[in-house]
Amino acid sequence: MTVTSGPSSATALERNRPIGADELRAKADWIRLETIRLIDQAGLGHYSSTFSCAEALAVLYYHTLRLDPADPSWPDRDRFLLGKGHVAVGQWPILAELGYFPTAWLDGYGRLGSPLTDHPDMRKVPGVDFSSGSLGHNLSVGVGMGLAQRLRHGDARVFVLTGDGELQEGQVWEAAMSASHYRLGNLVAILDANGFSGGGATSVTLNIEPLADRFAAFGWTTVEVDGNDVGALARAFDTLPDPSGDRPVCVVSRTRKGAGLAAMEAAPQAWHLGHMTEDERAAARAEIEARMAR
Amino acid sequence: MSNVTSQMEDVFSEEAQAHSPNVVGDELARLVAAHPEVVVLSADMGAALGKVREVAPERYFDLGIAETNTMSVAAGLAASGFVPYVVSMAPFGMLKCAEQIRTDLASTKMPVRIVARLSGLAMGFFGASHHAIEDLAIARTITNLTVCAPSDSASTIALLRSTYDVDGPVLIRTSEGIARQVYDAVPTIPRGCFVEVRPGDDAAVIATGVGVSIALEAAEVLAGEGVQVRVLDAAYLKPLDERAVVAAAGTGRILTVEEHHVMGGLGTMVAEVLGRHGLGARLEVHALPDEDLEVGVPAALLERYGLTPAGVTAQLRHLLAG
Structure with a gap:
């Protein structure tokens, strides 16, 4: 195995790039607008699950992650795994804007033959570090990637964004156990704790709390933040322990399902999977654009 | 030693591995020594892998009795340039993990080699839970998965060795119940050939x-x-x-x-x-x-x-x- 260490790419985007909170908030709202547009194009999609983690996606891609869109397989890039793959619709506009693929690809979203699908496919889309769709797998994949970084003496971090309903999958806890056993300080789990799964509130379907305590008991360092506050997320990511550390980090990102639209926050479950009418889209766009204009 | 024990050797014990031919463990140790990108993952099957641990302890990972996690961890290593060999018991490493194999290894074409030991009725003494007799029916429907099965120790070596550079994942269905050798020497078996x-x-x-x-x-x-x-x-x-x-x-x-x-x-x-x-x-x-x-x-x-x-x-x- 060839060992490469340290950022060497001339086109790399470094970690913790300077960007203002207002701009990150605007990015999160732009992700929401694009999500509405793409889901309309496809005719079906996961709105409220995407909205809950829009701020996390914005902060990771526009501030935190070390990336090189010109070299998607750069060995020293930070990895980002979308455990809750059903929100790929929110990832596509970002990857296009960063230059991983032509923005024209977005226009084909949801159509037969499009590389952009409801869940991400690593073989079809540059910038997707691993495929997802089957909940509960990606934290394990992240453990493997963390082990690989250790073997090649790389300092890349591996971020895995999971849903909170996803944590009902038993494999997640196998992964949690193995991450601390192998002392993977380069692994960061971000739990998008919006309180719901497809079937209803997680407190009703199958309780997963207390999340931080559970991960702490599995040997992880935990931090709990308001996941719809870009400043809080950025602070949490900026102060991550060095990836050479010996404990994986769990960021419990407390979010609102459907965050960013009042009607959706009031009825998050109705918008887990759906398709807005023309009137609903117009109202949603108006609400988001008014916020962005302030 | 009871009659049962003498017939059903405890293949998991260090002692048994030390005193009986350990074809899989020996060949994996050779592969690890020959190829710096080869890593070996074990779902609590480490007793057979002592030589691997000696040759390259940093490239040996025991993931415990957690087969599904083991398969997906292997996928993450493979996505990072390594060639993982995953050693597990067939009923759990293959049957239980059919979905992980499909989703994380085969759909993604990850170069993971699944060494499913003790397949068929090799663990039949332990109960129907330990039979692995449905694996081929499942495995053959998984797109991008190569499926092979050695018939003796020489072909076990041949298949472990020759599938090293196969594109995509490979299931190697091994059985420990073979009494008689089929091949005099390690055969050459091209992929897809009887x-x-x-x-x-x-x-x-x-x-x-x-x-x-x-x-x-x-x-x-x-x-x-x-x-x-x-x-x-x-x-x-x-x-x-x-x-x-x-x-x-x-x-x-x-x-x-x-x-x-x-x-x-x-x-x-x-x-x-x-x-x-x-x-x-x-x-x-x-x-x-x-x-x-x-x-x-x-x-x-x-x-x-x-x-x-x-x-x-x-x-x-x-x-x-x-």
């Missing part, structure tokens, strides 16, 4: 895994009576050697032998080929019945279900009489 281990034109046996050595013994019995039976080692189940099946049909009589459920395994695959090619050869499938199987030591189970030279000889006589 091996003719005995010539003959009066009938053809297509066997896999433990079935091959059994079929060879049966063919020798019949040779003593002047009947020449071709024996093919179906070392690869996917891709399947269709040309060899078509050629076998030229004998007019085919018997398949496998330590697998009668549905979906080698017999089914051969029947599909005959059907697709419109060939009218007589086909008999010698496999495990679609019923609750007995529990017992492997030798007793193989005897019970006719996976013995006598059982296959009798089946061949039936085929030849038809």
